[in-house]
Amino acid sequence: MLARIRRIGITPGEDFDPSRFSEDELVALGEGVRATLQSYPKYVPLLGKMDNGWALYTTGIGVYGNDYLKRAVTAFVGLGANQPEDAVYPVNVRDAAGELPVGENDYVIHFEAEHLPPVDAFWSLTMYDAEGFQVANELNRFAIGDRDPLVYNADGSLDIYIQHRNPGPGKETNWLPSPLGLLGMTLRLYAPKPSVLTGSGTAPARPGFGVLLSRCE
Numbered sequence: 188m189l190a191r192i193r194r195i196g197i198t199p200g201e202d203f204d205p206s207r208f209s210e211d212e213l214v215a216l217g218e219g220v221r222a223t224l225q226s227y228p229k230y231v232p233l234l235g236k237m238d239n240g241w242a243l244y245t246t247g248i249g250v251y252g253n254d255y256l257k258r259a260v261t262a263f264v265g266l267g268a269n270q271p272e273d274a275v276y277p278v279n280v281r282d283a284a285g286e287l288p289v290g291e292n293d294y295v296i297h298f299e300a301e302h303l304p305p306v307d308a309f310w311s312l313t314m315y316d317a318e319g320f321q322v323a324n325e326l327n328r329f330a331i332g333d334r335d336p337l338v339y340n341a342d343g344s345l346d347i348y349i350q351h352r353n354p355g356p357g358k359e360t361n362w363l364p365s366p367l368g369l370l371g372m373t374l375r376l377y378a379p380k381p382s383v384l385t386g387s388g389t390a391p392a393r394p395g396f397g398v399l400l401s402r403c404e
Contacts, residue, residue: 188255227263231278234260240281240400241374245271245384264319275379279372282400290367293350293403300343308378309333312347314363315371324364325353331363332375349400372400 189199195216196204205213234257235244249270251258261268268276282288296312304310311332316322321329331337331347338360339345348354348362349372376383 188253224263227260230256230260231264231280235278237280238277240279240283240285241277242280243275243277243383244268245275249273271379271384273378275376275383277374277376279370279374279400282402284402288349288370288372288400290351290365290370293348293352293354294365294400295403296347296349296400298345298347300339300345303345304333304374304376305380305382306376306378307380310377311375312363313373313375314349314365315373316366317369317371319371322364322366324366326359326362326364328362328364330375331361335360337361348403350403 196207208216231242234247235242237243247254247257248261248268251261264278265276268274279288282292282294288294298304309332311330311334313330314321337345346358346361348358349365349370350362351365351367353359353364354362
Protein backbone atom coordinates (compact mmCIF):
# COMPACT_ATOMS: atom_id res chain seq x y z
CA MET A 188 0.00 0.00 0.00
CA LEU A 189 2.78 2.46 0.86
CA ALA A 190 4.46 1.73 -2.45
CA ARG A 191 1.24 2.37 -4.35
CA ILE A 192 0.46 5.72 -2.73
CA ARG A 193 4.09 6.81 -3.07
CA ARG A 194 3.46 6.93 -6.82
CA ILE A 195 1.15 9.92 -6.29
CA GLY A 196 3.50 11.67 -3.91
CA ILE A 197 2.14 10.50 -0.55
CA THR A 198 5.11 9.50 1.59
CA PRO A 199 5.19 9.13 5.41
CA GLY A 200 6.80 12.13 7.08
CA GLU A 201 6.79 14.29 3.95
CA ASP A 202 4.46 17.07 2.78
CA PHE A 203 2.35 16.46 -0.30
CA ASP A 204 3.73 18.46 -3.24
CA PRO A 205 0.95 19.28 -5.75
CA SER A 206 3.35 21.07 -8.10
CA ARG A 207 4.41 17.75 -9.61
CA PHE A 208 0.96 17.28 -11.16
CA SER A 209 -0.83 19.00 -14.03
CA GLU A 210 -4.09 20.83 -13.42
CA ASP A 211 -6.08 17.94 -14.93
CA GLU A 212 -4.26 15.43 -12.72
CA LEU A 213 -5.02 17.48 -9.61
CA VAL A 214 -8.70 17.60 -10.58
CA ALA A 215 -8.70 13.82 -11.02
CA LEU A 216 -7.01 13.34 -7.63
CA GLY A 217 -9.56 15.62 -5.97
CA GLU A 218 -12.44 13.72 -7.54
CA GLY A 219 -10.94 10.47 -6.33
CA VAL A 220 -10.67 11.74 -2.78
CA ARG A 221 -14.28 12.99 -2.78
CA ALA A 222 -15.61 9.73 -4.25
CA THR A 223 -13.73 7.71 -1.65
CA LEU A 224 -14.99 9.79 1.27
CA GLN A 225 -18.55 9.59 -0.03
CA SER A 226 -18.30 5.80 -0.20
CA TYR A 227 -17.25 5.34 3.44
CA PRO A 228 -20.71 5.55 5.10
CA LYS A 229 -21.96 2.49 3.21
CA TYR A 230 -19.08 0.45 4.64
CA VAL A 231 -19.79 1.31 8.29
CA PRO A 232 -22.38 -1.46 8.88
CA LEU A 233 -20.52 -3.89 6.61
CA LEU A 234 -17.34 -3.87 8.71
CA GLY A 235 -19.06 -5.20 11.82
CA LYS A 236 -21.66 -7.74 12.85
CA MET A 237 -25.30 -6.72 12.79
CA ASP A 238 -27.37 -7.48 15.88
CA ASN A 239 -30.91 -6.12 16.10
CA GLY A 240 -30.09 -2.94 14.22
CA TRP A 241 -26.71 -2.36 15.90
CA ALA A 242 -23.40 -2.64 14.05
CA LEU A 243 -20.93 -4.25 16.43
CA TYR A 244 -17.17 -4.12 15.84
CA THR A 245 -15.11 -6.58 17.87
CA THR A 246 -12.44 -7.74 15.42
CA GLY A 247 -9.75 -5.82 13.58
CA ILE A 248 -10.40 -2.62 15.55
CA GLY A 249 -7.59 -0.69 17.22
CA VAL A 250 -5.01 -3.06 15.69
CA TYR A 251 -5.75 -3.24 11.96
CA GLY A 252 -2.91 -5.21 10.41
CA ASN A 253 -3.26 -4.71 6.65
CA ASP A 254 -7.03 -4.09 6.71
CA TYR A 255 -6.64 -0.62 5.24
CA LEU A 256 -10.34 -0.18 4.51
CA LYS A 257 -11.33 -0.77 8.13
CA ARG A 258 -8.57 1.55 9.31
CA ALA A 259 -9.71 4.29 6.91
CA VAL A 260 -13.41 3.97 7.72
CA THR A 261 -12.68 3.97 11.45
CA ALA A 262 -10.64 7.15 11.05
CA PHE A 263 -13.47 8.66 8.99
CA VAL A 264 -16.22 8.06 11.57
CA GLY A 265 -14.26 8.39 14.80
CA LEU A 266 -10.61 9.38 14.26
CA GLY A 267 -9.50 6.18 15.96
CA ALA A 268 -10.67 3.38 18.25
CA ASN A 269 -9.62 1.52 21.35
CA GLN A 270 -8.94 -2.18 21.22
CA PRO A 271 -12.14 -4.20 21.88
CA GLU A 272 -10.83 -5.45 25.24
CA ASP A 273 -10.83 -1.83 26.41
CA ALA A 274 -14.00 -0.54 24.78
CA VAL A 275 -16.61 -1.52 22.19
CA TYR A 276 -18.85 0.97 20.38
CA PRO A 277 -22.02 -0.54 18.83
CA VAL A 278 -23.54 1.92 16.35
CA ASN A 279 -27.29 1.98 15.74
CA VAL A 280 -28.13 1.81 12.04
CA ARG A 281 -31.73 0.55 12.05
CA ASP A 282 -34.77 0.76 14.30
CA ALA A 283 -36.98 -2.21 15.25
CA ALA A 284 -38.88 -1.84 11.97
CA GLY A 285 -35.65 -2.10 9.99
CA GLU A 286 -35.72 1.58 9.03
CA LEU A 287 -33.18 4.34 9.52
CA PRO A 288 -33.72 6.11 12.87
CA VAL A 289 -34.87 9.72 12.50
CA GLY A 290 -35.59 12.43 15.04
CA GLU A 291 -39.15 12.88 13.79
CA ASN A 292 -40.01 9.59 15.54
CA ASP A 293 -40.13 8.94 19.29
CA TYR A 294 -38.24 5.81 20.37
CA VAL A 295 -37.59 3.77 23.48
CA ILE A 296 -34.69 1.40 24.12
CA HIS A 297 -35.65 -1.27 26.62
CA PHE A 298 -33.04 -3.26 28.56
CA GLU A 299 -34.29 -6.26 30.49
CA ALA A 300 -32.85 -6.43 34.02
CA GLU A 301 -30.69 -9.43 33.12
CA HIS A 302 -29.61 -7.87 29.82
CA LEU A 303 -28.20 -4.52 30.86
CA PRO A 304 -25.05 -3.51 28.96
CA PRO A 305 -22.40 -6.01 30.14
CA VAL A 306 -19.39 -4.04 31.33
CA ASP A 307 -16.85 -4.13 34.14
CA ALA A 308 -16.40 -0.34 34.00
CA PHE A 309 -19.27 1.80 32.69
CA TRP A 310 -21.52 2.35 29.66
CA SER A 311 -23.20 5.26 27.93
CA LEU A 312 -25.37 6.04 24.92
CA THR A 313 -24.29 9.10 22.92
CA MET A 314 -26.41 11.04 20.43
CA TYR A 315 -25.14 12.63 17.21
CA ASP A 316 -26.76 14.08 14.11
CA ALA A 317 -26.27 12.77 10.57
CA GLU A 318 -22.99 14.71 10.27
CA GLY A 319 -21.55 13.24 13.46
CA PHE A 320 -22.05 16.36 15.58
CA GLN A 321 -23.84 16.82 18.87
CA VAL A 322 -26.82 19.16 18.78
CA ALA A 323 -27.89 21.67 21.42
CA ASN A 324 -30.95 20.75 23.47
CA GLU A 325 -32.85 22.08 26.46
CA LEU A 326 -31.11 19.79 28.96
CA ASN A 327 -27.64 20.27 27.49
CA ARG A 328 -27.52 16.45 27.53
CA PHE A 329 -25.65 14.63 24.79
CA ALA A 330 -25.16 11.22 26.39
CA ILE A 331 -26.81 9.12 29.05
CA GLY A 332 -25.53 6.08 30.93
CA ASP A 333 -25.04 4.21 34.16
CA ARG A 334 -23.22 7.14 35.78
CA ASP A 335 -26.41 9.19 35.52
CA PRO A 336 -29.24 9.01 38.09
CA LEU A 337 -31.35 6.73 35.89
CA VAL A 338 -34.76 5.53 37.04
CA TYR A 339 -35.14 1.76 36.70
CA ASN A 340 -38.46 -0.05 36.44
CA ALA A 341 -39.78 -2.08 39.37
CA ASP A 342 -38.47 -5.31 37.83
CA GLY A 343 -34.97 -3.87 37.37
CA SER A 344 -35.34 -3.24 33.64
CA LEU A 345 -34.45 0.08 32.08
CA ASP A 346 -36.09 2.29 29.46
CA ILE A 347 -34.18 5.04 27.66
CA TYR A 348 -36.34 7.53 25.76
CA ILE A 349 -34.99 8.82 22.45
CA GLN A 350 -36.99 11.75 21.09
CA HIS A 351 -36.81 15.38 20.05
CA ARG A 352 -39.52 16.67 22.38
CA ASN A 353 -39.36 16.51 26.15
CA PRO A 354 -41.31 13.39 27.20
CA GLY A 355 -42.45 15.02 30.44
CA PRO A 356 -41.35 15.00 34.10
CA GLY A 357 -42.00 11.28 34.57
CA LYS A 358 -39.56 10.30 31.82
CA GLU A 359 -37.16 13.25 31.60
CA THR A 360 -34.53 11.60 33.81
CA ASN A 361 -34.17 8.79 31.25
CA TRP A 362 -34.50 11.05 28.19
CA LEU A 363 -31.71 11.38 25.61
CA PRO A 364 -32.72 14.35 23.42
CA SER A 365 -32.45 13.76 19.69
CA PRO A 366 -32.12 16.25 16.82
CA LEU A 367 -34.44 16.15 13.84
CA GLY A 368 -33.36 14.24 10.78
CA LEU A 369 -31.19 11.14 10.59
CA LEU A 370 -29.82 10.09 13.98
CA GLY A 371 -26.41 8.74 14.90
CA MET A 372 -26.33 6.80 18.17
CA THR A 373 -23.35 5.03 19.68
CA LEU A 374 -23.53 2.70 22.67
CA ARG A 375 -20.19 2.87 24.46
CA LEU A 376 -19.14 -0.16 26.51
CA TYR A 377 -15.98 0.30 28.58
CA ALA A 378 -14.19 -2.81 29.81
CA PRO A 379 -16.82 -5.00 28.12
CA LYS A 380 -17.45 -8.44 29.55
CA PRO A 381 -16.29 -11.50 27.56
CA SER A 382 -19.81 -12.13 26.23
CA VAL A 383 -19.50 -8.95 24.15
CA LEU A 384 -16.25 -10.01 22.53
CA THR A 385 -17.13 -13.64 21.94
CA GLY A 386 -20.70 -13.03 20.83
CA SER A 387 -21.98 -15.69 23.19
CA GLY A 388 -25.74 -15.97 22.96
CA THR A 389 -27.86 -14.88 20.04
CA ALA A 390 -30.11 -11.92 19.43
CA PRO A 391 -32.35 -10.90 21.02
CA ALA A 392 -30.97 -12.62 24.13
CA ARG A 393 -27.34 -11.51 24.03
CA PRO A 394 -26.83 -9.18 27.01
CA GLY A 395 -26.79 -5.55 26.00
CA PHE A 396 -27.52 -6.23 22.34
CA GLY A 397 -30.98 -7.68 22.57
CA VAL A 398 -32.20 -4.10 22.77
CA LEU A 399 -34.36 -2.79 19.95
CA LEU A 400 -34.88 0.85 19.07
CA SER A 401 -38.68 0.71 19.16
CA ARG A 402 -41.04 3.49 18.19
CA CYS A 403 -43.23 4.82 20.95
CA GLU A 404 -46.94 4.54 20.31
